[in-house]
Amino acid sequence: xxxxxxxxxxxxxxxxAQRTLDNRFWNSSIRMYDILTPCPGGSCNTIFHYWWMAHxxxxxxxxxxxxxxxxxxxxxxxxxxxILTRNGGEWPNNLYDDMEWMAIGWLRAYEIDEDExxxxxxxxxWEDIKTGWNEVMGGGIAWQKTQLDYKNTPANxxxxxxxxxxxxxxxxxxxxxxxxxxxxxxKEMLVDxxxxxxxxGLNRLGDGVxxxxxxxxxxxxxxxxxxxxxxxxxxxxxxxxxxxxxxHAAIKELAMNESGLMPAEGGGDAGLFKGIFVRYAGExxxxxxxxxxxxxxxxxxxxxxxxxxxxxxxxxxxxxWDEAPTEDVELSTQLSGVILLETAALLEKQGLL
Numbered sequence: 001x002x003x004x005x006x007x008x009x010x011x012x013x014x015x016x017a018q019r020t021l022d023n024r025f026w027n028s029s030i031r032m033y034d035i036l037t038p039c040p041g042g043s044c045n046t047i048f049h050y051w052w053m054a055h056x057x058x059x060x061x062x063x064x065x066x067x068x069x070x071x072x073x074x075x076x077x078x079x080x081x082x083i084l085t086r087n088g089g090e091w092p093n094n095l096y097d098d099m100e101w102m103a104i105g106w107l108r109a110y111e112i113d114e115d116e117x118x119x120x121x122x123x124x125x126w127e128d129i130k131t132g133w134n135e136v137m138g139g140g141i142a143w144q145k146t147q148l149d150y151k152n153t154p155a156n157x158x159x160x161x162x163x164x165x166x167x168x169x170x171x172x173x174x175x176x177x178x179x180x181x182x183x184x185x186x187k188e189m190l191v192d193x194x195x196x197x198x199x200x201g202l203n204r205l206g207d208g209v210x211x212x213x214x215x216x217x218x219x220x221x222x223x224x225x226x227x228x229x230x231x232x233x234x235x236x237x238x239x240x241x242x243x244x245x246x247x248h249a250a251i252k253e254l255a256m257n258e259s260g261l262m263p264a265e266g267g268g269d270a271g272l273f274k275g276i277f278v279r280y281a282g283e284x285x286x287x288x289x290x291x292x293x294x295x296x297x298x299x300x301x302x303x304x305x306x307x308x309x310x311x312x313x314x315x316x317x318x319x320x321w322d323e324a325p326t327e328d329v330e331l332s333t334q335l336s337g338v339i340l341l342e343t344a345a346l347l348e349k350q351g352l353l
Contacts, residue, residue, distance in 0.1 A: 010353065011066065013306055013315070014345040017338040018063045020315045022075070025331055031082025032056075035331045037316070051098040053083050055272055055335050057105030058279075062342035064112055066349075076109050080117065091124050095144045096132040099125045100158040107165055126166060129159055130178065137203050139185040152201025152211075156186045157222035164229035176233065183226050187242065191223065196245030197253055198223045216270075217262055217277035220250035225280030228287045243284050247294060250277070260297035261304055264320040267330055271319060275336030282343035285352055295352040302344040305337055 008016075025033040027042060033056050036044035057079060064072035083102075084091065092099060103125035110118035132141040132148070132155065140151035141159050163179035166172065190199045190210070200214035227243035230236070256263050262274045278298055285291030285298065305321040306312075317337030318325030325333075347353045 008312075010302065010341065010344040010348040013302075014063070014066065014338070014341040016312065017315045017317075017341045018059075018072075021059070021334055021338055024314070024316065024329075025334065026075070028078075030086065031078040032086060033079075033331050037329050037331075037334075048086050049269075049331070050083070050087065050093055051095070051101050051269070052272065052331050052335065053079065054098065054101035054105050055275065055339070056331070057102070058108060059335055059338050059342065061105065061108045061112065062339065062346075064109075066342065066345055073113070076118075080106070080121070091121055092128040094146060096129055096141050097143060097152075097154040097158060099129050100155065100162055103129065104158060104162050104165070107162070107169065111169060122162075122166075126162060129162070132159075133182075137208070138189065139181070140189065141182065143201065149206060150201060150204050151189070152204075153186065153190050153198055153219040153222060154200075156182050156190070157198075157219070157226045160186065160226035161222065161229050164226070164233060168229075168233060179226070179230060179233075183230060186223065186226070191242075191246070192249070195249045195253075196242065197249040198246055215253060216265065216273050217250065217254055218273040220246050220254070221277035221280040224250075224284050228280065228283045231287060240287060243287070247281060247284055251297065255297075259300040259304070261322060262301055267319055267333065269332060271330050271332030272336055274321070275339035278336075278340045278343050282347060285347060286350055291347075291352055295347045298340070298347065299344055299353050302340055305340055 024037040027034045029042065030045065032053055034044055035047065035049050035052065060072050060076050087093065103122045106118040107122040110122060133139065134142065134148055136149040137151050141155045142148040143150045143152050143155045160179045160182040163175045163182065167175040167179060189202060198219040200211045200216060200219055202208065202210040204211060224243045224246050227239045231239035251260050254263055255261060262277065265273045281294055281298060285294035301321055305317060308322055308324050309315050310324045316325055316329045317334055318329060319333055344353060
C-alpha cells in the first residue's frame, strides 16, 4: 500500500482530496458544504461562512479545469443556488473582501463554459465592491461597509486580481485602471519597501497604525497574485519582480523549515490562509521563465501534507500540513489542503514537477 501511495500522481492525489471533500462535507439539503466534519444532522451549520464557500467555489473550478468532469459543473450549479438562498436571495454582504473572493470564484466558473448566471453574479459583486474605495488613508478599498476608514490587504489585493481578470475577460479599459489603481495603493501603503513583505492593514483602530505584527501567508499570496495578473496583461517586468520579492520575503519570514513548510496559522478563517498563498504562488511559478524553485517548495509542502494523512482513501487535512488531524476537521483547513494538491497537479501538468 505504501509503495502505491508514493507512486500516485499529483493528479490522482488531487482527485482523491476532491472526493473526500465531497463525501465528508457536501450537504445536499442546504446545497452547500458543512463547515465541519463530522457534522451530525447539520448541527455545525449555525454559522454561515460566506467566504469559505467562495473558496469552495474556486476549489470546484480547480477540479473542473483539471478533469472536465461534469460532476464539478453540477456541484457548482447547486452551490450557487445554496449560497444565494443562505445569503437571503442576494449576493452582496457587509465585507468587501468576502465579496471579492466570491466574485473571483464565479468569474472563474464563468470562464469555463460562459454561463451567464455566473457572469452576472460576479458583475453584481464587482459593482458593489467598487463602492468600498474612498480617500481615507490615501485611497484603498475598505474592509467592511461599517468601517470605511480601515483598509487592509485582504480587501485590496484580491480586488486588484478581480479587476485585472475582468479586463482580461471583457476588455474594459476601466477594469484595468481599477486593477492598477488598487495595486499601486496596496504597494505604497502595505508592502515593506525594504523586503517586499506584505503587511495586513492600517488604521484598524483609527490611529493610522499599520498592523506589521500580523504576518499572514494569504496577504503575501494575494499581492503575488495581483502582481502576476498585471504582469501578464502589461508585460511590465516590474510587476514580476514585485511578486518574486514578496515570494522570497514570505518564505524567509514564514516558512517553518528549510523545505519551505508553511506554518499552522490556526483554525477557523486562518485555516484557509495557506491555501490562498499556495494558489497564487502556483501562478507565480507558471509566470516565471524557470519556476522550478517555487514549484519545488510547493511540491515539498504537498508531499508533507500527503504523507501526514492517516488514510489515503479518505484524505482529511488539519491545521498543520505535517500532522494528521486528531480532531474534527474544519472546511477551511480541508479546502486549503485540496487547493495545495490541485496546485501541485497543475504544476505537474505544466511540467514544473
